Amino acid sequence: xxxxxxxxxxxxxxxxxxxxxxxxxxxxxxxxxxxxxxxxxxxxxxxxxxxxxxxxxxxxxxxxxxxxxxxxxxxxxxxxxxxxxxxxxxxxxxxxxxxxxxxxxxxxxxxxxxxxxxxxxxxxxxxxxxxxxxxxxxxxxxxxxxxxxxxxxxxxxxxxxxxxxxxxxxxxxxxxxxxxxxxxxxxxxxxxxxxxxxxxxxxxxxxxxxxxxxxxxxxxxxxxxxxxxxxxxxxxxxxxxxxxxxxxxxxxxxxxxxxxxxxxxxxxxxxxxxxxxxxxxxxxxxxxxxxxxxxxxxxxxxxxxxxxxxxxxxxxxxxxxxxxxxxxxxxxxxxxxxxxxxxxxxxxxxxxxxxxxxxxxxxxxxxxxxxxxxxxxxxxxxxxxxxxxxxxx
Numbered sequence: 001x002x003x004x005x006x007x008x009x010x011x012x013x014x015x016x017x018x019x020x021x022x023x024x025x026x027x028x029x030x031x032x033x034x035x036x037x038x039x040x041x042x043x044x045x046x047x048x049x050x051x052x053x054x055x056x057x058x059x060x061x062x063x064x065x066x067x068x069x070x071x072x073x074x075x076x077x078x079x080x081x082x083x084x085x086x087x088x089x090x091x092x093x094x095x096x097x098x099x100x101x102x103x104x105x106x107x108x109x110x111x112x113x114x115x116x117x118x119x120x121x122x123x124x125x126x127x128x129x130x131x132x133x134x135x136x137x138x139x140x141x142x143x144x145x146x147x148x149x150x151x152x153x154x155x156x157x158x159x160x161x162x163x164x165x166x167x168x169x170x171x172x173x174x175x176x177x178x179x180x181x182x183x184x185x186x187x188x189x190x191x192x193x194x195x196x197x198x199x200x201x202x203x204x205x206x207x208x209x210x211x212x213x214x215x216x217x218x219x220x221x222x223x224x225x226x227x228x229x230x231x232x233x234x235x236x237x238x239x240x241x242x243x244x245x246x247x248x249x250x251x252x253x254x255x256x257x258x259x260x261x262x263x264x265x266x267x268x269x270x271x272x273x274x275x276x277x278x279x280x281x282x283x284x285x286x287x288x289x290x291x292x293x294x295x296x297x298x299x300x301x302x303x304x305x306x307x308x309x310x311x312x313x314x315x316x317x318x319x320x321x322x323x324x325x326x327x328x329x330x331x332x333x334x335x336x337x338x339x340x341x342x343x344x345x346x347x348x349x350x351x352x353x354x355x356x357x358x359x360x361x362x363x364x365x366x367x368x369x370x371x372x373x374x375x376x377x378x379x380x381x382x383x384x385x386x387x388x389x390x391x392x393x
Contacts (some may be wrong), residue, residue: 003222023379035246063128071083077119079102089199101141118329137178140273155206176278183270189262203276213232218259251296
């Protein structure tokens with residue numbers, strides 16, 4: 001059966017030896033069946049969370065000129081501000097504005113791989129305009145980094161693995177990222193646009209979304225292809241399993257397609273702060289050894305519910321890329337072509353060629369189906385077509 005609601009797990013149960021086994025059972029079911037869940041009692045300081053929300057909203061109140069001082073295309077790192085309508089998902093425009101931040105790193109060296117450009121210092125907004133912004137988000141990134149590593153160890157235990165099973169995929173100075181996002185309501189968007197962000201899967205291991213009440217808009221796609229609402233629940237984070245985790249666990253942990261719809265006209269903007277757990281860009285496309293009884297559980301689930309509807313491109317395709325960093329850099333160029341045009345023109349050109357070929361193949365498939373339908377409908381005499389304009393010899 002496909003899911004119709006998103007489970008809510010209480011992280012405090014994982015900290016008690018008596019309740020931890022039941023928590024791990026619930027987590028295992030969520031990983032196998034949904035790939036999307038809420039967690040409550042996260043241990044993140046509530047005052048810090050409120051400050052994160054307040055500082056994020058304050059950033060979007062800055063003038064356009066102030067925000068553009070830290071625009072993303074200033075640097076090849078894909079960190080910084082992106083104005084409304086400047087990102088693409090599923091070949092369509094996302095109607096949101098955002099600023100991307102990460103665990104700070106120094107600039108890469110000349111001999112480093114090109115994908116090391118993704119690790120760099122943040123572009124911080126003017127401290128005179130927002131004096132508490134940098135310190136607030138540096139604190140939040142540190143807190144979420146700790147939470148994400150801890151939660152990944154719980155995922156390992158839920159799969160009957162040692163809690164350190166995924167540690168080798170993290171750098172000692174692992175980069176994690178977050179976005180601060182504003183989705184305007186539909187009244188300020190062109191035409192009948194409603195795509196806040198298009199259908200996609202997160203790419204790494206786990207993501208943690210802080211939704212700011214009261215607006216809903218986040219939806220997860222279940223195995224039947226239906227969209228299930230994930231409304232804000234105060235005091236929770238939404239955890240999305242990434243494609244990396246699905247690949248590393250042989251498909252046991254499901255990476256779930258999700259999207260965000262723009263708020264309805266008149267409701268005002270929606271705000272959210274997603275945090276993305278990083279993985280070493282030098283990682284190759286290896287896997288961990290999953291115990292046989294866990295793989296059997298996955299097989300049982302697959303037999304009972306059938307094939308899932310899924311047309312989102314899978315990032316962790318072994319053989320296409322040598323390292324995760326190459327795939328990640330390509331995906332960033334695809335999502336932010338303005339940055340690609342300035343810093344990675346060769347990669348952008350290759351992506352456009354690939355996209356044109358995919359579109360050509362889709363058109364060819366449509367034409368082939370149309371011809372096949374015509375041939376099935378044509379009256380035939382003695383096995384020969386009598387369709388107008390076709391000569392039977």
